[in-house]
Amino acid sequence: MTRMKVWDGTQWQAVTNLAGPQGAQGPIGVGAPPSGAAGGGLSGVYPDPQTSRPACGGLMDVQRRWGLNNAYKTISSGQDFTVDAAGTQKLQIAYTPAIPVWWEVNCAVGLIQKLDAAYHYSYLQLVLSQNDSEIAFQTRGAILTQHSTVQTYQCRSAAQWWKLNSGVAYTCTANFNASGGSWQFHQLAALLWIDGRVWAQ
Amino acid sequence: MKIWNGSAFVTVPSARGPQGPQGVVATDLTPSGPAGGALDGYYPNPVVNRRHINVATLIAVQRDFGAKGAGTWRAIANGGSFPLSINYTPDRSCWWAVDCIIGAIAKDDAAYHYGYVYIQMIPPDVDGIDVGQAIYTQHNAVQTHSFRAIRRIFSLAPNTGYTVTAKFSTPGGSWQYFDHFQHLSMTGKAWPT
Numbered sequence: 001m002t003r004m005k006v007w008d009g010t011q012w013q014a015v016t017n018l019a020g021p022q023g024a025q026g027p028i029g030v031g032a033p034p035s036g037a038a039g040g041g042l043s044g045v046y047p048d049p050q051t052s053r054p055a056c057g058g059l060m061d062v063q064r065r066w067g068l069n070n071a072y073k074t075i076s077s078g079q080d081f082t083v084d085a086a087g088t089q090k091l092q093i094a095y096t097p098a099i100p101v102w103w104e105v106n107c108a109v110g111l112i113q114k115l116d117a118a119y120h121y122s123y124l125q126l127v128l129s130q131n132d133s134e135i136a137f138q139t140r141g142a143i144l145t146q147h148s149t150v151q152t153y154q155c156r157s158a159a160q161w162w163k164l165n166s167g168v169a170y171t172c173t174a175n176f177n178a179s180g181g182s183w184q185f186h187q188l189a190a191l192l193w194i195d196g197r198v199w200a201q
Numbered sequence: 202m203k204i205w206n207g208s209a210f211v212t213v214p215s216a217r218g219p220q221g222p223q224g225v226v227a228t229d230l231t232p233s234g235p236a237g238g239a240l241d242g243y244y245p246n247p248v249v250n251r252r253h254i255n256v257a258t259l260i261a262v263q264r265d266f267g268a269k270g271a272g273t274w275r276a277i278a279n280g281g282s283f284p285l286s287i288n289y290t291p292d293r294s295c296w297w298a299v300d301c302i303i304g305a306i307a308k309d310d311a312a313y314h315y316g317y318v319y320i321q322m323i324p325p326d327v328d329g330i331d332v333g334q335a336i337y338t339q340h341n342a343v344q345t346h347s348f349r350a351i352r353r354i355f356s357l358a359p360n361t362g363y364t365v366t367a368k369f370s371t372p373g374g375s376w377q378y379f380d381h382f383q384h385l386s387m388t389g390k391a392w393p394t
Contacts, residue, residue, distance in 0.1 A: 006204060015204060017215035026224030031233035033244060048238030051249065058257035059392040062296050062354065066330065106352050110334045150343060153315040155335040157350060190319065190332035195354045197298075 054099055054200035063093035067192030072113070075185055077122070077178040081109060083187060091174040093196045096167070100133070100201040103162040105172045110155045110191030114146035115182035121145040122178035124156035129171040134163045141177070163201070172196065260295065263287040263389035272381025274307065283318075283367040283378065285387040290362040294394045297326075298354040299333075301367050304384030307346050307377045308339035314374035315339075318349035320387075322365045326355040339374075356394065365389065 005012040038049035041056055053060055069085045081091040095103060109124050121143050128138040140160040145151065164170055174194055176183070186192065203210040236247035265285045277283070283303060291297075301320045308314070315338045325331035333353035338344065357363055367387060369376070378385070 015213045017213050019216045020218030022219050023221030025221050028224050029227040031227070031231050031244070033234040033236075034232040042239070044238060047232075047234070047236060047244070049240060051239045053257060056258060059259075059296065060257065062394075064328075064330075064354065064356075106354075108333065108335065108351065108353070111336045150313065150338070150340070152313065152338045153336045155337060155349075157335070157352070159352070189330060190334045191336075193330075193333070193353060195352075197296075197354070 057200060059197060060101065060200060061095065061196075061198040063095060063196035065091060065093050065194050066189045067091075067187040068189070069187035071187060072184045073187050075176045075183050077176060077180075079176050081124075081174040081176060081185065081192070083192060085187070091192060091194050092171055093194055094169065094171045095164070095196060095198060096169040097164050097198065099166050101164050101166075102199045102201055103164050103170065103172070104159070104197040104199065105162060105194065106157070106159045106196075107174050107194040108155070108157045108192070109174065109185055110188075111153055111186040112144075112146070112156060113153050113184050113186075114148045114151065115184060117148050118181055119145055119147045119150075120179045120181035122176060122181075122183060124158050125175040125177055126158045126160055127173045127175045128160075128162055129173070130168070132163050133165045146181075257392045257394070259390060259392060261289060261291070261389070261391040263289055263387075265387045266382035267380045267385030269382055272379055272384070274377045275380050277369050277376050277378055279369070279371045279373075281369045283369065283385060284380065285367040285385055286364060287387055287389045288362065288364045289357070289389055289391060291357050291359055291391060293359045294327075295357050295359075295391045296354055296394055297357050297363065298352070298390045298392075299365050300386075300388045301349075301351045301365075302384075302386050303349045303367065303378055305346055305348060305379035306337075306339070307379075308341045308344065309375035309377060311341050312374055313338055313340045313343075314371055316374075316376055317370040318351065318367060319370065320351050320353065320365050320367055322355055322363055324361065324363065326363075327358050328356055330355060334370075339376075357391075 033047035042049040043052040044050040068083045123141040125141040142156045142158045232244035240247035241250035242248045319334040322331045333351045335349045337347045
């Protein structure tokens with residue numbers, strides 16, 4: 001806009017006026033999709049969060065281990081069950097939780113044979129590498145008595161829900177404990193396995 | 202403002218006033234607009250989008266039981282099947298935990314034989330696992346009655362039909378099982394991987 005000017009006797013002066021009144025205040029803000037990191041039962045970033053597995057109580061992880069050898073393997077009291085012919089790979093699973101969890105471990109030794117003609121008992125034991133976080137125990141066992149001509153072939157199974165602390169590396173190992181005698185078990189995949197399932201506390 | 206231009210008063214236009222202040226922040230901060238990710242619908246009331254859910258909650262359960270009523274002792278021979286079977290065709294990769302209990306198996310003759318109960322899944326799981334077995338040696342005057350329990354978790358591929366049955370294997374002898382539903386059960390539980 002070209003300003004009007006007046007001659008004041010010596011020079012032209014631009015004619016100005018006071019500014020008009022301030023405009024009206026803007027409208028109240030309205031809602032919008034949320035943004036930023038999600039929390040609670042959600043994870044990820046808004047507006048496209050994911051549901052949080054631990055917060056929702058879902059199955060967080062699974063571990064499996066099974067027999068790798070279609071043959072018998074001798075075992076003595078105090079030894080761990082193994083899955084291979086050389087006996088170097090234990091029937092064992094491992095887990096290191098990022099949060100406090102329950103660890104549901106299920107183990108089956110489908111065939112244990114007593115080799116000598118005497119009665120002895122033997123345990124399949126699940127051994128946690130350190131104490132459960134709530135109760136000071138780390139072993140769960142299942143016993144049977146056998147004799148080579150009476151209870152020649154028997155199975156064992158054991159299961160335990162372990163309560164684990166976060167940030168600690170745990171293993172759970174299948175161990176054999178007997179009162180004496182000679183024993184063997186079978187390492188076929190259908191006869192030897194250990195499973196672990198993880199749930200948030 | 203007006204000025205005299207020598208013959209008439211002329212109005213001098215004023216400049217535009219300053220912009221008004223920003224509106225106040227809404228006190229109602231409820232989000233709005235479309236939801237995404239694991240959510241569907243519109244804020245502030247989105248719903249869980251089950252097609253994209255990232256939680257391994259239990260997605261299916263199957264159960265089969267023995268007969269109702271008083272129950273009957275039934276003969277079973279080598280290769281025979283127990284009346285237990287479950288099926289599942291997952292729409293995604295999942296874990297399938299199968300529990301099978303044969304609560305009462307009787308040995309009828311005075312000789313020692315072992316008897317396997319085994320669960321068999323057809324087809325095998327993604328790692329080739331298809332069988333879980335449990336053995337027990339019995340004699341009618343020693344281990345007259347016994348039971349078998351098998352728990353195993355399988356890894357399933359999507360859009361594949363799986364069936365688990367319970368079977369019996371023995372080298373000899375006469376055997377029976379009790380078919381009452383309190384003694385025979387098979388349960389399947391599925392979680393997404």
